[in-house]
Amino acid sequence: MMNKGLYDRIQESVTALRAHTTAQPAVGIILGTGLGQLAGVIEEPIAVPYGEIPHFPVSTVESHKGQLIFGRLGGRDVVTMQGRFHLYEGYSPVQITFPVRVMSALGVRTLLVSNACGGLSPWHSTGELMLIEDHINLQGVNPLIGPNDERLGPRFPDMSEPYSERLKELTRRIALEEGIGLHRGVYAALTGPNLETRAEYRFLRTIGADAVGMSTVPEVIVAVHEGIEVLAISVIADHCLPDALERVEISAILAAAAQAEPQLTRLMTRVIESL
Numbered sequence: 001m002m003n004k005g006l007y008d009r010i011q012e013s014v015t016a017l018r019a020h021t022t023a024q025p026a027v028g029i030i031l032g033t034g035l036g037q038l039a040g041v042i043e044e045p046i047a048v049p050y051g052e053i054p055h056f057p058v059s060t061v062e063s064h065k066g067q068l069i070f071g072r073l074g075g076r077d078v079v080t081m082q083g084r085f086h087l088y089e090g091y092s093p094v095q096i097t098f099p100v101r102v103m104s105a106l107g108v109r110t111l112l113v114s115n116a117c118g119g120l121s122p123w124h125s126t127g128e129l130m131l132i133e134d135h136i137n138l139q140g141v142n143p144l145i146g147p148n149d150e151r152l153g154p155r156f157p158d159m160s161e162p163y164s165e166r167l168k169e170l171t172r173r174i175a176l177e178e179g180i181g182l183h184r185g186v187y188a189a190l191t192g193p194n195l196e197t198r199a200e201y202r203f204l205r206t207i208g209a210d211a212v213g214m215s216t217v218p219e220v221i222v223a224v225h226e227g228i229e230v231l232a233i234s235v236i237a238d239h240c241l242p243d244a245l246e247r248v249e250i251s252a253i254l255a256a257a258a259q260a261e262p263q264l265t266r267l268m269t270r271v272i273e274s275l
Contacts, residue, residue: 006094006101007149009055013102016054021046021070025079027272028100028108028228030219032084032115033061034257035235038265039082042071050083053102057095059083068099074272079103086214088193093143097222101152104226110167110275111223111230112268116257117213118195119236120205121185126239127259129267130183131171132163132232135217136209139191143218144225153225162224167231167271174270180263185210187234189217198242205242212240231271235260 023046031038039045047067050056059066066083073080085096100111117130124130148155175182188204190196192214196204204212211234223230237256238248 007151009098010101010105012054013056014105016052017048017068017102017106020048023070023077023079024107025070025077025103026107026109027076027078027275028103028111029078029080029268030084030111030113031080031082032113032215032235034116034237034254035114035261035264036065036082037261038268039069039080041265041269042069042073042078042080045069045071055098057085057089057091057098059085060089061086074269076272076275078272079106079108084215084219087139087141087191088214093141093145093218097143097218100219100222100228101226104228109228111228112271113216113219113230113232114264114268115213115216115232115234116237116253117187117211117234118238118240119211120201120240121183121210122241124183124210124236126236126256128181128183128236129260129264130185130211130234130236131168132187132216132234133168133184134163134186135220136186136188136207137217137221139189139217143222153227157225159221159224162220162230163232164229167229170274171231171233171267171271174274175267178266178270180267182267183210187216187232188212190214195248196240198245201240201245202242211236233264233267235264
């Protein structure tokens with residue numbers, strides 16, 4: 001999928017979704033690896049499989065169910081991606097961020113993003129949450145490369161505040177009220193699908209990263225391009241300390257995400273209620 005004709009493809013997707021619902025969600029949610037259960041607390045859900053939405057990619061990762069869910073959460077209309085897309089699946093940056101474009105066209109002005117990541121800080125424990133303060137894009141690509149359509153956003157979007165200070169402050173306050181431990185840190189995005197080497201983890205820590213993952217950053221870039229306010233929370237799913245590195249299997253990462261999910265669900269619900 002190239003940028004040429006992107007606006008028209010977005011409109012075709014929206015038209016198809018309007019056959020399922022007339023909802024005008026102001027809040028979008030992207031659920032990461034092992035974090036799809038938040039969708040289960042959405043009220044009055046209407047689920048649309050990605051395969052039924054024109055121009056949508058299809059999730060190929062086992063833990064990503066692959067459907068767009070409309071409904072209500074925290075007293076507000078939301079649209080939720082239960083499963084996202086990644087560069088390592090073979091999709092282009094424009095393809096993996098296409099759902100964010102569609103969310104914007106549906107009326108989303110606030111986007112909550114979650115992911116499971118590797119923790120680079122010795123102060124973080126598996127199963128804990130980290131509020132993303134900033135990111136480092138090491139994926140070597142950018143979803144905005146190519147012709148720019150001014151109907152979607154500016155040619156040169158500012159990235160001085162990709163993660164909303166207002167939403168971060170709100171989230172920190174709610175986490176304190178709820179007794180939820182919430183670290184803060186910088187998220188580095190690589191392509192995957194392999195996990196990193198000891199030397200790579202050491203490099204990432206040296207350049208200021210507190211966590212590493214294979215998603216989120218392209219979606220955030222496009223959200224900023226669309227003028228959407230962004231909040232992102234990582235679940236520390238494994239330890240990536242180069243001098244104490246151990247083998248990790250995907251089953252352990254999913255288990256860590258499941259351990260953190262109730263707190264993440266509570267935190268996100270409270271944030272949405274407070275918007």
